[in-house]
Amino acid sequence: MFDRMRSRVSRICSGDLSYFxxxxxxxxxxxxxxxxxxxxxxxxxxxxxxxxxxxxxxxVVAFWNSPERWWVLVxxxxxxxFAATYGIRRRRVRSEKPETVSARTVRRAARNAFLLGCIxxxxxxxxxxxxxxxxxxxxxxxxxxxLGGGAFAFASLPVAAIAFTSPIFIASxxxxxxxxxxxxxxxxxxxVVYTCVLLRGVFVHGLKLIGRMVSQWEIEKEIRRDAxxxxxxxxxxxxxxxxxxYRMQRGHEQFAVSYLDLDQFKGVNDKLGHxxxxxxxxxxxxRLSEHKRKADLLARLSGDEFALVLTCIASPEHAWALxxxxxxxxxxxxxxxxxxxxxxxxxxxxxxxxxxxxxxxxLKHADEALYSAKRGVGGSVQLFDPESxxxxxxxxxxxxxxxxxxxxxxxxxxxxxxxxxxxxxxxGAEALLRWMHPSRGVIGPSDFIQIAExxxxxxxxxxxxxxxxCRTAARWPRDFKVAVNFSSxxxxxxxxxxxxxxxxxxxxxxxxxxxxxxxxxxxxxEDEFAFATLNALRSLGVRIALDDFGTGYSSLSYLRKxxxxxxxxxxxxxxxxxxxxQAATIVRAVLGLGRGLGLPVLAExxxxxxxxxxxxxxxxxxxxxxxxxRPAPIGTFCRYTHxxxxxxxxxxxxxRAVNA
Numbered sequence: 001m002f003d004r005m006r007s008r009v010s011r012i013c014s015g016d017l018s019y020f021x022x023x024x025x026x027x028x029x030x031x032x033x034x035x036x037x038x039x040x041x042x043x044x045x046x047x048x049x050x051x052x053x054x055x056x057x058x059x060v061v062a063f064w065n066s067p068e069r070w071w072v073l074v075x076x077x078x079x080x081x082f083a084a085t086y087g088i089r090r091r092r093v094r095s096e097k098p099e100t101v102s103a104r105t106v107r108r109a110a111r112n113a114f115l116l117g118c119i120x121x122x123x124x125x126x127x128x129x130x131x132x133x134x135x136x137x138x139x140x141x142x143x144x145x146x147l148g149g150g151a152f153a154f155a156s157l158p159v160a161a162i163a164f165t166s167p168i169f170i171a172s173x174x175x176x177x178x179x180x181x182x183x184x185x186x187x188x189x190x191x192v193v194y195t196c197v198l199l200r201g202v203f204v205h206g207l208k209l210i211g212r213m214v215s216q217w218e219i220e221k222e223i224r225r226d227a228x229x230x231x232x233x234x235x236x237x238x239x240x241x242x243x244x245x246y247r248m249q250r251g252h253e254q255f256a257v258s259y260l261d262l263d264q265f266k267g268v269n270d271k272l273g274h275x276x277x278x279x280x281x282x283x284x285x286x287r288l289s290e291h292k293r294k295a296d297l298l299a300r301l302s303g304d305e306f307a308l309v310l311t312c313i314a315s316p317e318h319a320w321a322l323x324x325x326x327x328x329x330x331x332x333x334x335x336x337x338x339x340x341x342x343x344x345x346x347x348x349x350x351x352x353x354x355x356x357x358x359x360x361x362x363l364k365h366a367d368e369a370l371y372s373a374k375r376g377v378g379g380s381v382q383l384f385d386p387e388s389x390x391x392x393x394x395x396x397x398x399x400x401x402x403x404x405x406x407x408x409x410x411x412x413x414x415x416x417x418x419x420x421x422x423x424x425x426x427x428g429a430e431a432l433l434r435w436m437h438p439s440r441g442v443i444g445p446s447d448f449i450q451i452a453e454x455x456x457x458x459x460x461x462x463x464x465x466x467x468x469x470c471r472t473a474a475r476w477p478r479d480f481k482v483a484v485n486f487s488s489x490x491x492x493x494x495x496x497x498x499x500x501x502x503x504x505x506x507x508x509x510x511x512x513x514x515x516x517x518x519x520x521x522x523x524x525x526e527d528e529f530a531f532a533t534l535n536a537l538r539s540l541g542v543r544i545a546l547d548d549f550g551t552g553y554s555s556l557s558y559l560r561k562x563x564x565x566x567x568x569x570x571x572x573x574x575x576x577x578x579x580x581x582q583a584a585t586i587v588r589a590v591l592g593l594g595r596g597l598g599l600p601v602l603a604e605x606x607x608x609x610x611x612x613x614x615x616x617x618x619x620x621x622x623x624x625x626x627x628x629x630r631p632a633p634i635g636t637f638c639r640y641t642h643x644x645x646x647x648x649x650x651x652x653x654x655x656r657a658v659n660a
Contacts, residue, residue, distance in 0.1 A: 032213075034103070034106050036156070036213055037157045038106070038109065040157075041109065041157055041160065045086065048150075048153045049082075049084070052083045052120075052146075055142050055146065056075070056076040058142065059072060059123065062135050062138045066131065067130075068130060075119070075122060079120070082115070086112065111163070113150075114164065114166075117167040117168050120167070121167035121168050121170065123143070124143055124174075124175035124176070125174070128140075128175040128176070129178070143171075146168055147165050147169060150165050151164075224239070226285075228281060228282065229282055231299055233300060234299065234301050236297070237299035237301065237307050240309045241359055245352070254312070254313040254314070254351060254352065254353070255310060255311050256313045256351045257363060259305065259367055260288075260307065260326075260346070261305055261347075262343060262344075263343065263344045263345060263346060264344075265303070265343075268341060272341075276337065276339075279336045281300070284306075284334070284343070285300060287330075290329070291328055295311050295312065296311060296322075310322050310349075313351060316354070319349050319351055320349065323347055323349055324381055327345065330343055346381075347381050348367065348371070348384065349382070349384065350369055350384040368384060369382045395451060399455050399457075402435075402455070403455070405461075406460060410436050410437065411464065411465075413433060413468050413633075414434055415430065415431055415636075416624055416628075416631040417624065417628050418483070418622050418624050419623050421623060427479070427622065428473075428476075428482055428483065428515075429480075430484075430485075430631075431468070431469035431484050432631045433461075433465050433485075434631075456489075459489075459493060459495075463503070465485075466500065466503050470482065470504060470507040471509075473507075473514075481514070481515055482509075482513065483516075483545065485517045485519075485547065486518055491518070491530040500542070501540070512541045514542050515544075516534075516537060516543070518534070519546075531561065534563050538563040543566065544562070544564050545568055546564050546568065547568045548568065549568055549590065559593075559597060564599055565599070566600050566601070568603075568604055569591075569601060571603075571606075571625065573587050574587065577611060577614050578610050584614070587603070587615075587618065591619055591620055601621055601622075602620075603620050603624075603625075604625060606623045606625030606626075606627050607625050607626045607627050608627060612627060
């Protein structure tokens, strides 16, 4: 019982008004309200101390000819000493308002207000009875003025107002009432009424002030809080960043900023729907909050992008270790509507001031570190590195240029002939994309296709490639085919099938003359939608070829699962067939596998007559490579497709090459 009473008194002395009808506040809000209350008091404190000193001097003048003059001087000295002490201390307090104030600070403020009130309470107790009527009037007026002025100055903090006014009220009422004069008794009654009105006003003002501040902060909290995850949002992140820079400038405290992106989040939305994507974001936010330190701020910026402000960083290794600990949130799978989702993320870190002493530079470097991490440079957590950042900037510049390459007609196709070894004749060509960059010259697809996939530009570019290839092939002999490469990113989009059908219809190219080349990267994702798209294409008559076989995933089970019409052996194996026994064995094995599965095999990268003879002897169906013709514009390839005489000459050349 005693402990409970002591706790209640302590909370009241700390400014808690919940016992008087005020709201119940959590520690964070209570600390911010105390900060506001103390800030308001400190605004009036210098003027209040000045008023205390002036009033004390007035009483000295009034009692100068009184026998109690020296005692009044001693009392006035105490008032002036107190006023000077706290007035000077106020000037030393920094002008910036603190974000939070402890309950102990409020208790100390109430204690000081009580001490000052007691000093003023001494004046009527010591000097009122022996003073002349004029002195008594002055004491009464000064005490009444201090009651009103003190209540006003401490109005934002009711506990301090009570601590200051109560001693003055009690002492004044007692001193006035004990004179026995009925007039003074009426004055004492008026003083009681006056004080009660003042204190009621103080409490009403204090409660309204707290209610208004709570409402305001609730609104501000919503403005600074992400609606979905309830994490701080971009506004709160920017404020935390500014505060971190302030601490760095004032106290030389290092801190770090990290950007974090989920991997394959779009795939979750596409497969399971946006509701599942939202649920995944909420679960991710919860786990990240559990794994971060309390002092660090975690914010959701947009979509699947999060950010961290890591405070008090001792070293780059320390920052990396903290972020690596946060990334453990992805160690266990997530469960959404009974579906297990294995999610991962990439993160980039930049440390202030080492990687930037200004906000714009630091955020740019954190973003560049994230870009390196997403590209797989240095792992899923990447600390800012100038060299990697330079490469990243170059890729971004290339991505920016690629956005307008189609409109500027900088993209074009080259064609490389395909030779049927058994019939010794050209049977078609592979369409190969090229980019004529205005300053870099010709850029091959290996340097920009991944960028196109990352930026979703692969879809308009892929459609352009298909349309140009089909339009060109439509003018070739009817038994000539055209091979076009398709990205796994393209095959995961629902519009790919209608797009291919429309292009074939517009160009009047028979589906059987189109060969869609896919790489083994599609096998890794095990995307059922992509598999279904390939099956639909094959049912239309489009031929499906597996490109670069042997260099990627190469699971033999997928040779049965995928609707394939052809396997293409990567050129890296062909180059070594006459000098490396293992390479020759691998090529023979693939050719045998193709025969066993009824799949023709095409060999890429044929550059010598010896390689061509080896493939002919081993029963390879088709070949392509520099020996037969380098990729070239359509004008060069036309010599294979126009005129029987020219075509016969080319056949004779290949016959001589094979038999040489």
